[in-house]
Amino acid sequence: MNEVxxxxxxxxxxxxxxxxxxxxxxxxxxxxxxGELTPEHIIDELKxxxxxxxxxxxxxxxxxxxFMPRHSDGQKYVVCNSDxxxxxxxKDRDILRFNPHAVIEGMAIGGFVMNASVGYNYIRxxxxxxxxxxxxxxxxxxxxxxxxxxxxNSAINFDLYxxxxxxxxxxxxxTALLExxxxxxxxxxxxxxFPANVGLFGKPTTINNTESFASVPEIxxxxxxxFADIGVENxxxxxxxxxxxxxxxxxxxxxxxxxxxxxxxxxxxxxxDGAKLKAVIPGGSSTPxxxxxxxxxxxxxxxxxxxxxxMLGAGSVxxxxxxxxxxxxxxxxxxxxxxxxxxxxxxxxxxxxxxxRVLKRITDGNGREGDIELLLGVQDKIMGNTICALGDAAAMxxxxxxxxxxxxFEYYIEHGKSMVKG
Amino acid sequence: MISIDAKKQIDAWILKYPKDRxxxxxxxxxxxxxxxxxxxxxxxxxxxxxDYLDMPGIAVQEVATFYENYNHKKVGKHVIRFCHNISCxxxxxxxxxxxxxxxxxxxxxxxxxxxxxxAKKVECLGACVGAPMFQINDExxxxxxxxxIDQIVDNLK
Ligand SMILES: Cc1cc2nc3c(=O)[nH]c(=O)nc-3n(C[C@H](O)[C@H](O)[C@H](O)COP(=O)(O)O)c2cc1C
Ligand code: SF4
Ligand code: FES
Numbered sequence: 001m002n003e004v005x006x007x008x009x010x011x012x013x014x015x016x017x018x019x020x021x022x023x024x025x026x027x028x029x030x031x032x033x034x035g036e037l038t039p040e041h042i043i044d045e046l047k048x049x050x051x052x053x054x055x056x057x058x059x060x061x062x063x064x065x066x067f068m069p070r071h072s073d074g075q076k077y078v079v080c081n082s083d084x085x086x087x088x089x090x091k092d093r094d095i096l097r098f099n100p101h102a103v104i105e106g107m108a109i110g111g112f113v114m115n116a117s118v119g120y121n122y123i124r125x126x127x128x129x130x131x132x133x134x135x136x137x138x139x140x141x142x143x144x145x146x147x148x149x150x151x152x153n154s155a156i157n158f159d160l161y162x163x164x165x166x167x168x169x170x171x172x173x174x175t176a177l178l179e180x181x182x183x184x185x186x187x188x189x190x191x192x193x194f195p196a197n198v199g200l201f202g203k204p205t206t207i208n209n210t211e212s213f214a215s216v217p218e219i220x221x222x223x224x225x226x227f228a229d230i231g232v233e234n235x236x237x238x239x240x241x242x243x244x245x246x247x248x249x250x251x252x253x254x255x256x257x258x259x260x261x262x263x264x265x266x267x268x269x270x271x272x273d274g275a276k277l278k279a280v281i282p283g284g285s286s287t288p289x290x291x292x293x294x295x296x297x298x299x300x301x302x303x304x305x306x307x308x309x310x311m312l313g314a315g316s317v318x319x320x321x322x323x324x325x326x327x328x329x330x331x332x333x334x335x336x337x338x339x340x341x342x343x344x345x346x347x348x349x350x351x352x353x354x355x356x357r358v359l360k361r362i363t364d365g366n367g368r369e370g371d372i373e374l375l376l377g378v379q380d381k382i383m384g385n386t387i388c389a390l391g392d393a394a395a396m397x398x399x400x401x402x403x404x405x406x407x408x409f410e411y412y413i414e415h416g417k418s419m420v421k422g
Numbered sequence: 423m424i425s426i427d428a429k430k431q432i433d434a435w436i437l438k439y440p441k442d443r444x445x446x447x448x449x450x451x452x453x454x455x456x457x458x459x460x461x462x463x464x465x466x467x468x469x470x471x472x473d474y475l476d477m478p479g480i481a482v483q484e485v486a487t488f489y490e491n492y493n494h495k496k497v498g499k500h501v502i503r504f505c506h507n508i509s510c511x512x513x514x515x516x517x518x519x520x521x522x523x524x525x526x527x528x529x530x531x532x533x534x535x536x537x538x539x540x541a542k543k544v545e546c547l548g549a550c551v552g553a554p555m556f557q558i559n560d561e562x563x564x565x566x567x568x569x570x571i572d573q574i575v576d577n578l579k
Contacts, residue, residue, distance in 0.1 A: 075440075087507040087546040120438075125453070125491050126503075126547050128560035161438040166449045167490030169545065183445035184481075185488040201440060244509035244550040251551050285508055285546075316550070318508055332511055336545050 003230070004238055005095050005102060005214045006254040015133055017140040020101040026146060028220045029105050032112050033154040037220070039070065039113040046216070048224030050236020055081055055172075055209030056284065056314045057389075058302055061216075067196045068114035068206050076116035077205040078107055079181070080213050082123040082130070083165055083172040087285035087336060088316030091240040091252050092210035096123065096130035099214060100137035106213030108147065108158050109220065114206055117157040121210075122177050125165040134162060169340040173388045174207040176342065187342045188388035209314075211240055231257030235301035235312075243268040245319035246275065257301040264300055264317065275321040279404070283313025285333050286393030288400030289326075310400070325418040326405040330397060331359040337394035348391040351382040355398060367413030372402060423470035428454045432474065445477050448485050452492055461501065462493040490544070498533045498540035500578050503557040506543045509550035518554055519543060521568045525575055539578060 008014040008023055020026065031037050046062030053059045068076065080103060084092040095103060107119045123131045138160060141147050149157045163181050165171050171180045175189035178200045199205020215237065219227045228236040235257035241264060244250045248269025255264065261280070271277050280295035281287060288310040290298070298308040305312045320329070338356040343349045355378055358371055379395035386392070402409060411419035424432075431454045435447040451471045456463050463486055472482040486492050493501075504522065506515050522541055523529050533540040549555045552564025563574055 084548045085546060088509055088550050089546075090548045090550045090552075093548050124548065125449075125489075126557060129562065163438070163446070164450060164453075165489070166453060166485075166492065167544075168488065180449070181446055182443070183448040183475075183477075183485065185484050201443060242551055244553055245512045250509075250553070281508075318512070318550075320512060324512065329508060329511070332506070332508060336507060339545060 001238075002254045004218045004227075004254060005099055005211055005240060006252075007099070007218065009098055014098050015100055015137065017101060017137070017144060020099070024221060025101055025217065026105055028217050029108050029146060032109065033152045033156060035154070039115075042109065042113050042220055045220055045224035049219045049227040050224075050231060050234070051212065051215055051219060051227065052235070052302065053209055054211035054215070054239065054314065056086065056286070058312060061208060061212050064196075064206060064208070065110065065113050067194075068116070069196070069204055070113070070115040072204065075118065075201070075203045076114060077200045077203055078110045078114060078116045078119040079174075079177065079200060079205055079207045080107055080119065080121040080210055081172060081174065081177060081207055082121055082127070082134075082210045083169075083177060084127075084210070084314075085124060085169040085172050086314055086316060087333070088242060088244055088281060088318040089284050089314045090242045090244070091315065093127055093130050094252050095210050095214050095240075096127065097133050100130075100134045101141065102214040102217055103134070103210055104137060104141050104147070104160060106216035107160060109216050110206065110208065110213065111158045112156060114204075116204075116206070117159065119158065119160040120163050120181055120200070121160065122163045122165060122171070122181060124171075125167050131162060131164060138162070168342075169336075170342045170388075170390060173390065176388070177207065178205065185342070187344050188390075190387060232299075232301050232304075234303050239300075239312075239315050241300065241315040241317050243317045243319065245317075246272050246321040246324070247319050248272050255300070258304065259300050261298045261300055261317075262296050265319065268319070271319065271321050273321075275323065277319065278322045278324055279320040279326065281310075281316075281318040281320075281397075282308075283311045284316035285318070285336065286389075286396060287311040287313040288396050289404055290400075291404050323420065325420040326401055326408050327359070327412045327418060328363055328421075330401045331356070331363045333397050334359045334394070337390065341390060341394070345386040345391065347382045347385045348387075348394065351378050351391070352394050354378045355394065362409065362412050363418075365416035367416070369413070371413055372406070372409055376402060423466065424455055424474055425458055428458055429474070436475075444475050445481070448475055448477065448482055449489065451475060452482070452486055456492060461497050461499070462495065496533055496540075498538055500539050500558055502539060502541040502575075503544045503547070504530070504541060505545070505547045505549075505553070505555055505557075507546040507550075509546070510553040510555060513553040515554040518566055518568060518571060522571055522575070525572060539575070 171186035176186040277292040338352040379398040439446040
């Protein structure tokens with residue numbers, strides 16, 4: 001447990017340059033500056049490590065980095081996605097607060113590999129404490145001569161800046177994030193072109209999640225195989241899981257991929273007040289909900305969670321006990337997506353509104369016969385018909401909540417009140 | 423309209439972006455200007471930012487209305503942003519929001535008569551393992567209880 005991003009968590013001033021360097025931090029970056037590592041070697045190690053993007057989509061990081069046209073002329077960028085806003089997710093905040101130098105080193109390594117001399121870390125606007133911590137770490141790194149122009153006479157340049165958001169979940173979508181850095185509304189772009197070809201300010205850009213970048217230095221330092229072996233087939237390494245909801249000791253845990261869900265639940269102290277587990281959202285609000293028995297048999301890796309019928313997402317495990325009214329939970333989630341839709345595509349803009357309004361009338365006690373079919377119909381029209389994945393993210397929970405807990409919705413519609421809460 | 427100190431802060435942000443890309447600093451510029459204008463933006467302050475960054479007024483207006491952190495109506499000197507999303511909801515946020523409203527004597531969305539405090543329900547603030555939680559100005563308060571809320575609110579001046 002706690003071997004990569006959380007390696008120094010229990011140490012004094014774990015966020016300081018001193019602590020980071022004392023545990024081997026910046027050793028990879030210093031090797032690069034001395035000309036001892038090649039981009040090809042780093043990409044090979046990343047591929048061997050099995051690291052997959054920790055922002056939710058799980059795309060292999062080594063492969064992504066190899067897509068950048070590193071030999072093309074002109075400016076290129078690396079961008080870190082610290083816009084963390086998916087309900088249930090709160091791991092990047094702790095990485096920024098407790099291990100900011102790993103993010104800096106990971107981005108610098110990425111800059112070197114992809115021949116990008118400038119990086120931006122997009123931090124959500126509310127994260128002022130993490131922002132200040134990260135800025136402090138940047139200052140330390142510059143003062144130690146680890147960043148800047150012609151660093152240590154290596155002819156390598158890397159400048160790193162922060163950009164602060166201003167409250168919009170959609171800016172976590174990578175192309176909306178780029179729009180936002182350009183000083184515009186955060187509306188996702190059509191793809192293609194992909195950011196690796198036309199990204200920030202029209203230049204080739206690679207975007208990775210905070211945890212992805214923070215995992216890189218340790219992977220290169222200890223070897224891709226070492227990381228891969230921590231995890232399981234198809235899910236290399238360890239991963240931060242944010243376990244929240246009805247557990248005794250909610251927290252972020254960095255554990256090997258493939259750990260049994262029931263063991264992770266145990267680490268979080270189990271269900272509170274001796275209650276029984278009812279449902280689990282394993283990967284953040286956008287991933288399908290699972291019933292207790294399915295969850296209890298699941299392992300926490302990409303394939304394991306997929307076999308159980310959901311997705312690993314950002315590793316945001318939301319635990320619900322038997323006192324939970326699933327109709328009310330879904331209504332709250334529907335409100336979230338309705339609120340956060342950027343409004344560009346009709347199916348998403350109108351569909352999220354429909355979903356919320358129908359669910360709201362059900363929880364207001366005014367549900368109508370046919371509302372379940374209506375919800376299913378609306379979510380089906382959103383799925384796959386939008387510019388970005390927020391549409392699917394809004395639709396997927398609806399289908400799964402209705403499939404797993406249909407009787408609660410029927411009861412609410414028929415009786416005008418919650419089956420669970422009365 | 424924009425103070426010298428605010429201009430200095432904005433200039434520091436402009437330096438982070440390529441030449442001629444000063445519009446990238448618009449989000450922070452709005453935040454900085456909002457902070458020195460009673461926590462809210464007006465048509466005039468938005469235009470001032472546009473002029474300063476050499477952007478069309480409408481472009482800045484679009485940004486100012488797209489992002490949630492900008493206030494266009496009157497807010498309190500302290501803004502309490504209470505998360506009501508899933509993890510906080512499961513941990514009793516709804517009851518605590520009612521408790522806060524009772525304590526303040528105003529509903530979320532309104533400002534206390536002395537202008538000191540306003541509260542707002544917001545979506546996930548990325549601190550779900552510390553649920554229930556809220557944010558006041560730049561600070562997070564986690565693992566809230568009714569008593570803790572009373573204490574925090576009583577200390578706001
Ligand atoms: C609506 C929406 C919100 C997203 N929010 C985030 C986020 O907060 N953080 C993040 O890293 N990725 C987020 N993503 C995924 C990004 O688009 C992107 O895939 C990711 O940052 C890539 O980094 P990775 O490959 O390291 O995971 C979001 C995607 C969507 C569609
Ligand atoms: S799917 Fe929704 S959030 Fe995504 S671009 Fe379309 S309207 Fe915007
Ligand atoms: S749900 Fe409240 S902080 Fe995430």
